[in-house]
Amino acid sequence: MTTHTYPASVDVAIVGSGPTGAAYARILSERAPSLTIAMFEVGPTVSDPVGAHVKNIADPEARRGAQVASQGPGAAAATVAGPGDVGAGDRKARPGTYLLDDGFRMPGEDGLPAAAFSSNVGGMGAHWTGACPRPGGGERIDFLPDLEELLDEADRLLGVTTDAFDGAPFTALVRERLAAAVDDGREPAARVQRMPLAVHRRDDGRLVWSASDVVLGEITRANPNFALFDETLVTRVLLDGGRAAGVEVRERRTAQAHTVGARVVVVAADGLRTPQVLFASGIRPAALGRMLNDQSQVVFAARLRDAAAQEKSAAGDGALSEQSGVSWVPYTDAEPFHGQIMQLDASPVPLADDDPAAPGSIVGLGLFTAKELQWDDRVDFSDDETDGYGMPAMRIHYTLTDADRATLDRARARIVELAEAIGEPLGDRPFTMPLGSSLHYQGATRMGTSDDGRSVCSPDSEVWAAPGVFVAGNNVIPTATACNPTLTAVALAVRGARRIARDLAG
Incomplete structure (x- = not known):
């Protein structure tokens, strides 16, 4: 070829x-x-x-x-x-x-x-x-x-x-907590779901x-x-x-x-x-x-609340940890950003060291505006x-534009809310990517x-x-x-x- x-x-x-x-x-x-x-x-x-x-x-x-x-x-x-x-x-x-x-x-x-x-x-x-x-x-x-x-x-x-991470032990927990913070008032297609x-x-x-x-x-x-x-x-x-x-x-x-x-x-x-x-x-x-x-992209991380250690440990040699899967918060015109919430090592950006007591319990959050x-x-x-x-x-x-900056401000506030819904936010504030x-x-x-x-x-x-x-x-x-x-x-x-x-x- x-x-x-x-x-x-x-x-x-x-x-x-x-x-x-x-x-x-x-x-x-x-x-x-x-x-x-x-x-x-x-x-x-x-x-x-x-x-x-x-x-x-x-x-x-x-x-x-x-x-x-x-x-x-x-x-x-x-x-x-x-x-x-x-x-x-x-x-x-x-x-x-x-x-x-x-x-x-x-x-x-x-x-x-x-x-x-x-x-x-x-x-x-x-x-x-x-x-x-x-x-x-x-x-x-x-x-x-x-x-x-x-x-x-x-x-x-x-x-x-959409089912590649269905066996991940924390995936349902992450999605359930996100849904409680996001889904109210949204059409079914715009609710939290598998990515x-x-x-x-x-x-x-x-x-x-x-x-x-x-x-x-x-x-x-x-x-x-x-x-x-x-x-x-x-x-x-x-x-x-x-x-x-x-x-x-x-x-x-x-x-x-x-x-x-x-x-x-x-x-x-x-x-x-x-x-x-x-x-x-x-x-x-x-x-x-x-x-x-x-x-524009805002990123943050949170440690899952009440996450117990699982028998399956994080994968090595660059393979993905399969603990919390990849969840999606869809864009809407009312909330003009799109969310990717994924286990730490699936994130395109390294955010924090994992928790050795409960591998995979640190979740990366990203909102794109x-x-x-x-x-x-x-x-x-x-x-x-x-x-x-x-x-x-x-x-x-x-x-x-001024509208772009206002949307970014909204995304920064929203990602903190999502991190708090999942568990314990890591750090004082989200990071806005260059x-x-x-x-x-x-x-x-x-x-x-x-x-x-x-x-x-x-x-x-x-x-x-x-x-x-x-x-x-x-x-x-x-x-x-x-x-x-x-x-x-x-x-x-x-x-x-x-x-x-x-x-x-x-």
Whole structure:
């Protein structure tokens, strides 16, 4: 499946190997298997199977090696190392990611100081928490009548389950206490519940986390018309008469440039690098990079009240402790934040040392808040300066509004209430993560219903200004969300892939 013999041309070129790029390859392999597909990834292959989640790597040293290999130009930089490190004040990325080293904050603005990337086969999907909640209320894209069916399909591709932690001894207790503090007055769908997760349990009981390997599936891996090219930078999309005509790539091992023709190009490079590729290609509609929005994040921890030690101890060697599971407090328009409450070592951020008397009884709480959309919140690109890959350098313009700050204040108060409902809060106050920490950058190639200058792509994700060029990723989502966006982004990719299958294969 992985090769470096570049074809002269293919039917579909996919830029990026994360979950949304993989979704395009999967749907096309299922619906139009005669189409030739080339997928290009700037980073290396770090797992077996290709594109797998690094948490599935049992050996700790091999796992750390995969994370470092994913850190691209930031491979030598320090990453978050352990409990308490997140509050140290240094700019540190999570393992497997690297920070935007310059241009993350403009004078007088808030910026995104924790803006980060992953460069590896599988993209950020090889390092994510696997949370796949559905959007609710104002998070939903109201002009897509088929959204629910698309989300169902995204569940299938990602292997989403809700029962992986049902055997955890504290999970019912956590959910019961959260429900008592949250559920009153909420519709059933917005009440405390199990977090939908892209994870399944093997016959031997071990958890397996989904990433691009699961999305690709055996049908894509077995497709003789599909090829994956790792360590290959796509420098620009080629156009002919304004339409997609292929991609120009540079093999990073040799620095040799190649041209690959394509009838359709899908740019799924991530929330910030997808608009970067369009900019480098001369595709620069007014909305490119605009309406950028991230989810501010508040974290806290609590020790479960009256939690007795269990026979099952915390798992070692990087495997997850399965004591309190993962619970979900859904977003509502009245409370515009989304909650992930999870056993400590499933949290993306180390919060505190565990309690040796009752392993797993310290629970991490996180609330993500929705951002007020602003036209001037954006990522710009330079015609003169370049980044570590030689692509146009980024400059982030980003400012919290008074409404955003008020929502954050509400989230800080609410997370304390939730911690007190669960048990004994740890520390005096919750910690507000540096902006960009969520890694959920949205809106920079946003979807719209018409080519009115306020969106980059159509409801099928085709770029208005460049027919045959499609965009994918969280960056396509046009609404302000608080919930994890991956499920929605994959759902939108399904819609785009179906459109390509219809157009190219009939």
